[in-house]
Amino acid sequence: MRELGQCPPLVLASEIRSLKAALVPVADGRSYLLQGGDCAESFSEFHANTIRDLYQVLLEMAVALAHGGLPVVLVGRIAGQFAKPRSAATEQVDGIELTTYRGDIINAAAADMVARRPDPRRMLKAYHQSAVTLNLLRALAESEFVSPAALGRRHALYLDALGLNDADRPGSDESMPWLHALKLFTSHEALLLPYEQALTRQDSASGRWYDCSAHMLWIGDRTRDPAGAHVEFCRGIDNPIGLKCGPTMTPDDLCRVLDVLDPQREPGRMTLIVRMGAEAVLAKLPPLIEAIRREGRRVIWSCDPMHGNTVKASNGYKTRDVKTVGSELERFFIVHRSMGTVAGGLHLEMTGKNVTECTGGIQSIDEDSLASRYHTHCDPRLNGLQAAEMAHRAADLIRNAV
Ligand code: PEP
Ligand code: CO
Numbered sequence: 001m002r003e004l005g006q007c008p009p010l011v012l013a014s015e016i017r018s019l020k021a022a023l024v025p026v027a028d029g030r031s032y033l034l035q036g037g038d039c040a041e042s043f044s045e046f047h048a049n050t051i052r053d054l055y056q057v058l059l060e061m062a063v064a065l066a067h068g069g070l071p072v073v074l075v076g077r078i079a080g081q082f083a084k085p086r087s088a089a090t091e092q093v094d095g096i097e098l099t100t101y102r103g104d105i106i107n108a109a110a111a112d113m114v115a116r117r118p119d120p121r122r123m124l125k126a127y128h129q130s131a132v133t134l135n136l137l138r139a140l141a142e143s144e145f146v147s148p149a150a151l152g153r154r155h156a157l158y159l160d161a162l163g164l165n166d167a168d169r170p171g172s173d174e175s176m177p178w179l180h181a182l183k184l185f186t187s188h189e190a191l192l193l194p195y196e197q198a199l200t201r202q203d204s205a206s207g208r209w210y211d212c213s214a215h216m217l218w219i220g221d222r223t224r225d226p227a228g229a230h231v232e233f234c235r236g237i238d239n240p241i242g243l244k245c246g247p248t249m250t251p252d253d254l255c256r257v258l259d260v261l262d263p264q265r266e267p268g269r270m271t272l273i274v275r276m277g278a279e280a281v282l283a284k285l286p287p288l289i290e291a292i293r294r295e296g297r298r299v300i301w302s303c304d305p306m307h308g309n310t311v312k313a314s315n316g317y318k319t320r321d322v323k324t325v326g327s328e329l330e331r332f333f334i335v336h337r338s339m340g341t342v343a344g345g346l347h348l349e350m351t352g353k354n355v356t357e358c359t360g361g362i363q364s365i366d367e368d369s370l371a372s373r374y375h376t377h378c379d380p381r382l383n384g385l386q387a388a389e390m391a392h393r394a395a396d397l398i399r400n401a402v
Contacts, residue, residue, distance in 0.1 A: 004123060004198035009212030010079065010130055011186065013203035013238075019185045019215045020240045022073045023268035026344045027300045032070040032398065033271065033345030034061055035187060035216075035242075035302065036387065037077030039379035040084050043104045046129055051136050052145075053352025054078065055184060056154065057384040059146065061391035063155045066176050068395030074184050077349070079130040079137070080214045081188035082106075083195070084378050085222045105192055109377060123195045130186075130213070137184055146180055158388050162362055187242070190217035193233050200237060211237045218242025218273060219261075221307070224249070226257045235260050242271045242347075247280045247308065251291035258297060271300040273347050277308025278328035285335045293341075302345030303332040305390075310379060313359070317370040319380045322360030326393055333397040343401065346394050349379055350387035361386040 025031040037054055054076065062072040082105035090097050099116040101109045105126040108115035144150055159165075190196050190211070199213035211217055217237070221244040223230040234241050241261055245254065254272075262269045272292075276284045292299055305328035306320060313319045329346065336343040356365050356373045357380035374380075382390065 001120075001123075001194050001198045004127055004195065007127060007199075009199065009201055010127070010134055011212050011215050013201075013206070013208070013210045013212070015185070016210050016212075016215050016239050019073070019075070020268040023240055023271065023300060026073060027267065027298050027342065029342040029344065030070070031073055032065050032068075032394075033073045033075065033300060033302055034058065034065060034391070035075040035077065035345065036061070036348040036350045038081055038351060038376075039077075039349045039381060040103050040377045041078065041081050041129070042377045043125060043129065045375065045377070048136060050351070050353060051078070051133055052140065053384065054350075055137060055140055055145075055352070057350070057352040057387055058184065059151060059182070060154050060158050060388055062182060063151055063179065064158070064388065064391040064395050065398070066179060068398035070398055071176070071178050072182070074182055075187045075216055076137075076184050077187060079133040079186040079188075080126070082126045083189065083192040085189070085191055085220045087222075103192075104377070105195065120194075123192070123198075126195070127199075134186065137186075141183060146182065148180055151179060158385075161385055162389055162392060164392060185215040187214050187216035187218065189220050190230060190234055191220060191223065193229060196233060208238045209236055211239050214239075216240045216242060216271075218244060218271075220244050221246035221249075221275065224253075224257055226253075226260050231257060231260055240268055240271065242273045242302070244304070244307070245272050245274045245276075245288060247276050247284050249288065251287045254288055255291055255295060258295075258299075262297075265297055267298060270297075271302050271345065273302045273304045274332065275304035275307040276328070278305070278324045278331065280308065281328055281331045282335060285332070286339060289335070289339050289341055300344045301336065301342060302347050303329055303343065304347035305329045305332070306347075306349045306379065306382075313367040313370060315367055315370065317357075317367070317374060317380075319367070319370060320358045322358055322382070322386050322389065325358070325382070326390065329390065329393060330397060333401060337401055343397070346390070348382055348387055348390060350382040350384075352384045354385070355381060355383045357381050357383070358386055361389055
């Protein structure tokens, strides 16, 4: 922690403020939040192409959403998404009890006692990998990569791959100048507090405290206790904060945690990332919306259609089906439309790579194909085409909502 505390911040307070400002119009439906990336970044899957491919798909998704009629705020689950919450502290592997794998920033995934021992030096490695990742993202953002020509070309390729018709083809991306200045902000779960604390700095200009490990941090569904350490930490930083809202959250839980995290009711501060599952969302979301309305709060409602829809395939793989993911997204829009509120964002676990971790989609990935390219270190991610498909779906739903 001492060594990390002396390292340069990964992002600047001024950038964090500009993300917060960009989130203000998302809350009332003038802009759309797209947040996506790995479930868990890892030390072994660290390649320039992986980063480039994720950025590339996210950009294509932003173009698709822009054709839905809204400018996009782009936030990656990247450059710091290393720590994973686990439901159990230990697991049995071949009759031996092992500490669970908690993400590369804490221990190693290999099934032996030595690998599973937490090692604080991993925090430094995660920091340096995040710095290099950000360096590449910042360079790409200044390059040909985000030129109107490249964006248009990529969009056309995806439309072909997804079998979408010509009517969706943009005449010219020149009509969306904001697209070419699109910045990819970074985010991760604020789970490993020693890491977050060491990268928290006081901004000399404003005197405020910012967690400079990422632009946006979120609180997981397992660590949202208003009296717990994670909420206490996030209360003290000025970054935009995401809050995962799972099926066990009551309206009262939500109000109490927001009183702690956002006492000033600051626009752009809170994004509620709803992950109820396709089955539960119709029943569980309206009472939360009602509570926010009663309190007169302004928040961003974002849909995470991944975490409530994880299933075990018959061959043992943890997977998610594109159809179920799409149906939670659609129901999320239905609820908001019926309540007169705004479905403001989409939160996905995804990669630009052509992995086979989630079933379904345009490639009709079935359970038998899961084994061929199942690379995730934690939860199953949508591959590039499946993620793009979801963005086009969201764009359609936005078009119907506005
Ligand atoms: C995650 O986003 O990777 C995660 C663990 O989510 P949740 O806290 O919603 O389960
Ligand atoms: Co996950």
